[in-house]
Amino acid sequence: MTFANGLSPAAIALNRFGLGANPNVAPPADPKGWLKGQFADFVPMPQGFAALPDAGAMMKDYQGDRRDAKRQAMASPPPPPQPGAPPPRYSPQQRAIIQDFGEDVKALYRQAAQARAQSALETPAPFVERMVHFWSNHFCISADNPRIMTFAGAFERDAIRPHVLGNFEDMLLAVEMHPAMLIYLNQVLSIGPNSPAATRASVRDPGKHVGLNENLGREIMELHTLGVRSGYTQADVTEFARALTGWTADGIGPGGRMDDGKPGGFVFRPQLHEPGTRTILGKTYSQQGEKQARAAMIDFAQTPQTATHIATKLARHFAGDNPPQPMIDRLAAAFTRGKGDLPTLYSALIDSPEAWAAQPVKFKTPWEWTISSLRGIGREQIDTMQIASIQTQLGQPVWKPGSPAGWDDTAASWAAPDALLRRVEFAQRLVAPVGDQIDARQLGPKLIPASFSPATADQIGRAESPGSALALLLVSPDFLRR
């Protein structure tokens, strides 16, 4: 697929760097300046996110209700379903509490997904908003059960958004201290085998085995910082997991009676922490308590391996599935030079000629395609459109990549027969209410300024109806890629 002239810099700024053009806004005259200017315009806490019910309070109420109901059920056990049958696991009251919580959590998740989409539609800083999505995927959680789902929106709002224009280290720490991550990668369950809590447990019940869970430790090294095959060993992972013991979410996991602190917030529990000095990547950590894992993590963040890992993912997101090595090297150098300062890194990205290649370099993910479609038809309010359900149907459910590696960022993962058919189905549904009010022939050149392909323009011009023309525009090769 080649366009006669290739994409214009304005088209690249709007679509590859931004979230897609809004036809009511003139294309930027100075694309690089427009992108860098967004650092001053980004809104860390848009209204939709600010309005979300407090996830920690919801969890606290639920746990309180569960405890009360359990006490009642133990005082007056529910009768067995038939004489002689074992008593049911839960009383009707307990079951109702669990069910209500499940529904409340789904409602919160859907509301948070609406806030995410609304922010993407109304943002004055679409490039920075894209970076929020990028980091949210880099440091992903997967809302596959009610406890994680409760904190999914709060995770992006509180761990990612405030730091997107800050420092990598601060984002890293905010992520690893967030209840969503501590729950998702089982850190709330991990106990130092020689910690006071483990010792007490073995006195109480010698048969009971409590100890380490290395899930979070491994994924911090493999996915969040150093990167896989970057030279660490199984022993490093285990040592780091030991250092992490005691990092937990308030009110969740062993010894998790809710303190008076912020419900669902980070807490360090010394009684869970593995005592002693740790050796990780050849360096000795003699710090005590919470500081030990923190020191190791800050060291990870400052390694050349982490710089290269982040640079590679960033280059892949903007310069194509097989990013050019000189660009990776340049971004890694900017990451190191800026000591993790993210605007410095973004500026190096914007100044990289490889990110301005005139041919489209990326196949949009379902999220990118949906948001750019909504922006493209001039929709500024998400309203009652159920974004969570749409993303599920398109194959990329919000905050549910299903794996701590996050969604893959290559065309091979998204450009597939069934996935494409879903986009055509959705495009048809999306344009139904607005198709006769928008002239796709005029819209095309606004969405892809000065480089809309003549072949697509020709096909759109021959469509049987305005609605059909608009649907075709949204699924055109020009609009599926960026």
Place this chain on the structure above:
Amino acid sequence: MLDRRRFLTVAGLGTGAMLVAPGMAFATAPTERRFVFIIQRGAADGLHIVSPYADPAFAKLRGSLGADIAKATKLDGTFALHPSLVETAKMFGQKQALFVHAVASPYRDRSHFDGQNVLETGGTQPYQAKDGWLNRLVAQMPQSKDEAIAIAATVPMALRGPAQVTSYAPSALPQPSDDLLMRVGQLYAADPQLHTIWSAALEAQGLAEGSAANQDPASLGKLAAGFLSKPNGPRIAMLETGGWDTHSGQVNRLAAQLKALDTLLASLRDNLGPVWAQTTVLIATEFGRTAAVNGTGGTDHGTASVAWLVGGAVKGGRVIADWPGLGNGQLFEGRDLKPTTPLDALIAGAAAESLGLDPERTARGLFPSVTPKPVTGLTVA
């Protein structure tokens, strides 16, 4: 010490859930035999699925995870099958299921994502090979039509490659109008990538007409069976299951996972009807889990695991294991079940025999960088 090892354990009978949005991928070719690959993403715990209850070190290592043994189905004097696998146990009793224990791909580190890449590409290092062994298998089939299909919205790595592959998954979205479908086709005519994908999508759409639109394991099995039993349909299918990464709460989670997988297999069997007799289903995971229970009622990333073969064409009722033992000094790196059978060798043998291909040639084609000696005698003639 030969007696430390148990060669070729053979046995007689058998018996938990969560397939995360499973998906399928298919390949068509003119043979009457069928080969289905089910990947377990997340590292399934082979020691909990087919448990070496007779190994002296087993009970102590497994702690609270060993409780399922009491209800497990004894397969032979060494191994027992997880109690959730009720239908699979029946298949084992009818000699339609076999297990190969202590298997692993060439991958020896513990990253899911690298591990799955090696398992699916058939390379020896992550990202060394650019296409999948299942795609190369399509190319090995006689008079291949160079066409394949996926019941996942996207095509999994194992099935990616030069042989054409399509994908299909049930959708709740409204069907586009024929006019729009036709115009989209014209719009993509000059775009090689989109043209190929679109043609495949329309073909799958045609094959799936009237299929159920549910994603539960029974519906998925039925959907896959529907494709596989069509006279002109695909002969190779791939399904993806997730949720096997049981770092905590393993007893309940694995019970649910296995029940779902058991339901899927039973649904495949029941809906394939007479075609089941010509079908081989291979189930494998990227690596196993730690031999010992961890501190949170689960297991962490390990090395060797178990692979399964089920189907009417399988010479089943056996557990094949060059058993390395779980005792002191017998574990890989002091923590994991040691691999004794290359998974590549099993895949090559199973794929070749199930489709009537030459095992040696298939092994060369599927795994060019290692060329394993294929495990044979897995299917009935």
